[in-house]
Amino acid sequence: MVRCPPLALRSPPPLSRGSLVAVVAPASGFDRDELFRGLAWLSTRYRLQVDARILAREGYLAGADASRADVLSRAMLDDDVEGIVCARGGYGAMRILEALPWERFAARPKALVGFSDVTALHVVANAHGVATVHGPNVTGLGRSITAAERASLIATLEGATPAPWTGLEVLAPGDARGPLVGGNLALVEAMAAAGRLVVPRGAIVALEDVTERPYRIDRMLTALLLGGHLARASAVVFGGFTQCEPGPDGVTVEAVLRERTRGLGIPVVAGAPFGHGAPNHAFVLGGEAVLRGGAVYWGAP
Amino acid sequence: MVRCPPLALRSPPPLSRGSLVAVVAPASGFDRDELFRGLAWLSTRYRLQVDARILAREGYLAGADASRADVLSRAMLDDDVEGIVCARGGYGAMRILEALPWERFAARPKALVGFSDVTALHVVANAHGVATVHGPNVTGLGRSITAAERASLIATLEGATPAPWTGLEVLAPGDARGPLVGGNLALVEAMAAAGRLVVPRGAIVALEDVTERPYRIDRMLTALLLGGHLARASAVVFGGFTQCEPGPDGVTVEAVLRERTRGLGIPVVAGAPFGHGAPNHAFVLGGEAVLRGGAVYWGAP
Numbered sequence: 001m002v003r004c005p006p007l008a009l010r011s012p013p014p015l016s017r018g019s020l021v022a023v024v025a026p027a028s029g030f031d032r033d034e035l036f037r038g039l040a041w042l043s044t045r046y047r048l049q050v051d052a053r054i055l056a057r058e059g060y061l062a063g064a065d066a067s068r069a070d071v072l073s074r075a076m077l078d079d080d081v082e083g084i085v086c087a088r089g090g091y092g093a094m095r096i097l098e099a100l101p102w103e104r105f106a107a108r109p110k111a112l113v114g115f116s117d118v119t120a121l122h123v124v125a126n127a128h129g130v131a132t133v134h135g136p137n138v139t140g141l142g143r144s145i146t147a148a149e150r151a152s153l154i155a156t157l158e159g160a161t162p163a164p165w166t167g168l169e170v171l172a173p174g175d176a177r178g179p180l181v182g183g184n185l186a187l188v189e190a191m192a193a194a195g196r197l198v199v200p201r202g203a204i205v206a207l208e209d210v211t212e213r214p215y216r217i218d219r220m221l222t223a224l225l226l227g228g229h230l231a232r233a234s235a236v237v238f239g240g241f242t243q244c245e246p247g248p249d250g251v252t253v254e255a256v257l258r259e260r261t262r263g264l265g266i267p268v269v270a271g272a273p274f275g276h277g278a279p280n281h282a283f284v285l286g287g288e289a290v291l292r293g294g295a296v297y298w299g300a301p
Numbered sequence: 302m303v304r305c306p307p308l309a310l311r312s313p314p315p316l317s318r319g320s321l322v323a324v325v326a327p328a329s330g331f332d333r334d335e336l337f338r339g340l341a342w343l344s345t346r347y348r349l350q351v352d353a354r355i356l357a358r359e360g361y362l363a364g365a366d367a368s369r370a371d372v373l374s375r376a377m378l379d380d381d382v383e384g385i386v387c388a389r390g391g392y393g394a395m396r397i398l399e400a401l402p403w404e405r406f407a408a409r410p411k412a413l414v415g416f417s418d419v420t421a422l423h424v425v426a427n428a429h430g431v432a433t434v435h436g437p438n439v440t441g442l443g444r445s446i447t448a449a450e451r452a453s454l455i456a457t458l459e460g461a462t463p464a465p466w467t468g469l470e471v472l473a474p475g476d477a478r479g480p481l482v483g484g485n486l487a488l489v490e491a492m493a494a495a496g497r498l499v500v501p502r503g504a505i506v507a508l509e510d511v512t513e514r515p516y517r518i519d520r521m522l523t524a525l526l527l528g529g530h531l532a533r534a535s536a537v538v539f540g541g542f543t544q545c546e547p548g549p550d551g552v553t554v555e556a557v558l559r560e561r562t563r564g565l566g567i568p569v570v571a572g573a574p575f576g577h578g579a580p581n582h583a584f585v586l587g588g589e590a591v592l593r594g595g596a597v598y599w600g601a602p
Contacts, residue, residue: 028516057550059550059551059552059556060515060519060550060552091516091517091519094520094524094527095519095523186520189491189494190490190494190520190521190524192493192494192495193490193491193493193494193498193521193524193525193528193530194493194523194524194525194527195527195528196528197494215392216392219392219395219487220491222395222396222491222495223395223491223492223494223495224495226398226399226495226496227494227495227496227497228496229494249358249360249361250360251360251361
């Protein structure tokens with residue numbers, strides 16, 4: 001049964017070879033060599049705009065809030081910039097959310113790429129009706145990345161249809177169609193606490209996380225359930241839950257994902273190729289997805 | 302300046318020597334020997350009602366949700382029971398919140414004692430207008446506990462005025478008066494995400510946490526700030542932030558507590574004697590507190 005077929009969010013214009021892409025650092029500082037390697041790869045396809053201020057460090061942040069917000073704001077509003085890729089997640093995007101020009105960005109949207117802590121930006125952009133790109137940050141591109149991951153990022157950025165995700169583990173069977181939203185579970189929970197989380201009717205909710213004990217994943221999912229944040233979803237797609245090993249009690253994160261979503265009565269799949277463990281394939285947050293029999297397709301299949 | 306003097310929440314009847322106290326296990330399983338030692342101490346002052354089902358284990362939970370909820374529900378509704386003390390926190394109270402008889406409990410409230418994960422119960426009870434007791438769980442009573450901690454628990458349960466907290470570190474100076482609410486920061490954030498957090502106008506918000514990196518404390522506080530959950534508070538009182546050591550970036554949790562609350566423009570103190578590090582003095586959540594010059598007093602001083 002396909003429930004609630006809603007419209008997808010508005011997609012920014014696709015990039016093409018040679019497009020100008022701005023690199024921003026909304027969250028934590030990072031390894032410069034990883035950044036440079038990621039930039040090197042990105043530069044083989046796009047022209048890059050890199051503000052030197054992204055190399056700043058202030059504690060666990062890539063510079064002061066005002067500086068990170070200014071670099072990102074300028075990229076959001078620069079008509080020559082066609083895409084924005086985040087240097088790294090970590091933590092810090094939530095600190096600058098209110099300083100960003102969301103209304104003007106939504107009026108002239110452009111591709112915004114990242115994941116993990118960048119989920120905070122995705123959630124607000126999606127809430128403004130703008131689709132974004134869940135995909136590797138620049139430093140991730142500078143570590144090991146496969147040809148398939150590169151292809152999925154380029155396809156996603158340039159408006160082609162990426163390869164479907166097949167062979168997913170079916171935790172609760174069924175079909176669904178809707179805008180894929182979500183991201184990092186801890187950030188989704190934090191954005192719910194911040195009163196900023198919007199899950200569109202019929203959404204397929206994508207969630208991943210890293211280095212959280214299973215009981216903590218339980219707590220986050222339980223918070224979302226109690227808050228009714230999953231009540232309008234048509235399906236849940238779990239990505240990687242990396243280094244989420246059991247504690248002494250032996251409960252696995254897979255058991256938690258299955259048990260906590262059982263009462264929703266909607267299709268649930270796990271093991272989708274996104275998150276902190278390889279592979280981390282890109283996809284459009286807010287783009288239309290179809291879940292059918294352990295596979296996710298993009299747009300009308 | 303004293304702002305917004307609101308009424309305190311309704312306090313349950315005080316206990317007295319020989320009162321019947323029920324021991325419940327709403328969250329995680331625990332060390333039985335610690336429980337027995339805690340029960341031994343409690344039994345020197347109160348009669349105890351212990352349902353054998355609290356000794357169950359199911360993964361990281363003290364038995365199935367239905368069992369934990371049933372034991373707690375019966376204690377909440379048993380007219381002979383004058384107080385309820387939780388065996389341990391850990392995680393799990395949120396899973397049973399909706400199965401508990403809050404309306405009937407609020408109509409005939411009794412003292413509900415615990416902390417850490419038990420914050421979920423406190424938040425809902427407080428939202429129902431009922432004051433609760435932030436204090437050691439039974440297993441905590443079974444570990445090292447000082448005469449002063451014991452005295453504060455008995456005083457709090459029996460309606461006497463505990464000793465004031467003095468010599469606190471003043472992060473932002475000022476005076477305030479209001480109901481003290483809050484508890485464990487991670488649970489407060491989760492309850493905000495769950496749409497259950499109610500911070501009364503003029504509240505003094507008490508927060509503590511354990512084993513969280515400073516950047517995570519930042520994330521939780523930032524979520525509360527963005528959500529406006531601290532906008533009506535008259536002050537913030539930080540307790541222990543135990544094992545919240547800096548990461549490689551060197552940022553201390555003290556720096557985070559100071560920086561994240563600076564914009565509130567209300568008095569903030571740190572180092573109050575509650576939380577996961579010793580000492581863990583009891584106090585009434587929802588009871589009226591007065592903050593003045595690095596000291597917290599209970600009721601009208």
